[in-house]
Amino acid sequence: MNRPTDPHSFTQASSPTGTTPGYMPGFGNDFETEALPGALPQGMNSPQKCNYGLYGEQLSGTAFTAESTERTWCYRIRPSVKHSHRYEKIDLPYWKSAPNVDPDVISLGQYRWDPVPTTDRPLTWLTGMRTMTTAGDVNTQVGMASHIYLVTESMVDDYFFSADSELLVVPQEGRLRFATELGIIDLEPKEIAIIPRGLVYRVELLDGPARGFVCENYGQKYELPGRGPIGANCMANRRDFKTPVAAFEDREVPSTVTVKWCGQFHRTGIGQSPLDVVAWHGNYAPCKYDLRDYCPIGAILFDHPDPSIFTVLTAPSGVPGTANIDFVLFRERWMVMEDTFRPPWYHKNIMSELMGNIYGQYDAKPQGFVPGGMSLHNMMLPHGPDKNAFEGASNADLKPEKLDNTMSFMFETRFPQHLTAFAADEAPLQDDYIDCWSDIDKKFDGTPGRK
Ligand SMILES: O=C(O)Cc1cc(O)ccc1O
Numbered sequence: 001m002n003r004p005t006d007p008h009s010f011t012q013a014s015s016p017t018g019t020t021p022g023y024m025p026g027f028g029n030d031f032e033t034e035a036l037p038g039a040l041p042q043g044m045n046s047p048q049k050c051n052y053g054l055y056g057e058q059l060s061g062t063a064f065t066a067e068s069t070e071r072t073w074c075y076r077i078r079p080s081v082k083h084s085h086r087y088e089k090i091d092l093p094y095w096k097s098a099p100n101v102d103p104d105v106i107s108l109g110q111y112r113w114d115p116v117p118t119t120d121r122p123l124t125w126l127t128g129m130r131t132m133t134t135a136g137d138v139n140t141q142v143g144m145a146s147h148i149y150l151v152t153e154s155m156v157d158d159y160f161f162s163a164d165s166e167l168l169v170v171p172q173e174g175r176l177r178f179a180t181e182l183g184i185i186d187l188e189p190k191e192i193a194i195i196p197r198g199l200v201y202r203v204e205l206l207d208g209p210a211r212g213f214v215c216e217n218y219g220q221k222y223e224l225p226g227r228g229p230i231g232a233n234c235m236a237n238r239r240d241f242k243t244p245v246a247a248f249e250d251r252e253v254p255s256t257v258t259v260k261w262c263g264q265f266h267r268t269g270i271g272q273s274p275l276d277v278v279a280w281h282g283n284y285a286p287c288k289y290d291l292r293d294y295c296p297i298g299a300i301l302f303d304h305p306d307p308s309i310f311t312v313l314t315a316p317s318g319v320p321g322t323a324n325i326d327f328v329l330f331r332e333r334w335m336v337m338e339d340t341f342r343p344p345w346y347h348k349n350i351m352s353e354l355m356g357n358i359y360g361q362y363d364a365k366p367q368g369f370v371p372g373g374m375s376l377h378n379m380m381l382p383h384g385p386d387k388n389a390f391e392g393a394s395n396a397d398l399k400p401e402k403l404d405n406t407m408s409f410m411f412e413t414r415f416p417q418h419l420t421a422f423a424a425d426e427a428p429l430q431d432d433y434i435d436c437w438s439d440i441d442k443k444f445d446g447t448p449g450r451k
């Protein structure tokens, strides 16, 4: 394993929290941060000459005239265009983009996978990305892909950006460092990160091999869901999101930049590290969030509400309330509902549900859905508690009970998800998954009364 860069080798802005790397609190704020004093122009964006001989450059994450605009002004040692030479197409055969409908693969069904085993093979963030499902169309900026990553090697003098997507990263094992143009994010299990479309970065391992999940969002950016009658607090609170302070390196070494663009990958060589943004201001930036900060709201008398109450982030699709992607978190919480079947109910959903287990046991599937594992309950296909969960919950003594040691999530999309050949043939698919419902017995015998 290559050693991660010492964050002290970057010149970093001071941080309000005094940590290294440093972060600024807030979600979608207008941040400003400078790693050298006076590097950030005040009162304007484009002075005739910038301090320190920096170049001003705007990174636009929304259309110039969007209803709510997001952009960041970067002051950097060289403009990005100096970072792009002629591109050569390269193959990353395991990183697929929608549309990717393989005629030999059936996606209609209920699927569950054991964790994809970690490996000794050298795999970076790019070569270790394994697409499980795709939905929508990357060319029209609609839909998503779900991936698992296996990382055993840091990227060295090798950088990446996705023009196709913003990435939501959900680590499950191992710690990663995202050294980005706008600063450094260190990420570990129980945290998530959002890496915006177009942002250049490299990913380094902080310790042993890393595994986790990624939701690649081709559409509109993630935002916090409206809380409705819940009010101004709970669920994910804005201040708990952390955006890195400016950090740059001035290293002139032969390097490569890989770009994901309309589902294809291209690579170019450059003569320096592109992480040379000395100061920036704006509201288009990467961030991380500790899932332990998520404050769940739930039923406190009876019944089991829709899982939308556990939405951490939502990426709109253009149809109000019908998300391109909802990121939903099932974490530790108290179950107190009276006279209620407490686990998820049996259901069919127009939205497609891709789930992953970060740690512990999920209440609807006490066996078989293990940490690092995934499941897919695709559009309108029935699912719900397995036989054991049903019997347990319908006969339980309904005292207040803490669901402890549990953290699973769902990438829920309005679009059907198509399995990749990797998900169908190479990943450890559980062939017997649907048997978990097969011995659910008939209790109806024509006589009234609860059974
Ligand atoms: O299917 C699942 O396990 C996810 C889920 C959880 C829940 O509490 C309600 C509905 C739902 O789809």
Ligand SMILES: [Fe+2]
Residues within 6 Å of the ligand: 347, 349, 353, 377, 383
């Ligand atoms: Fe479901």
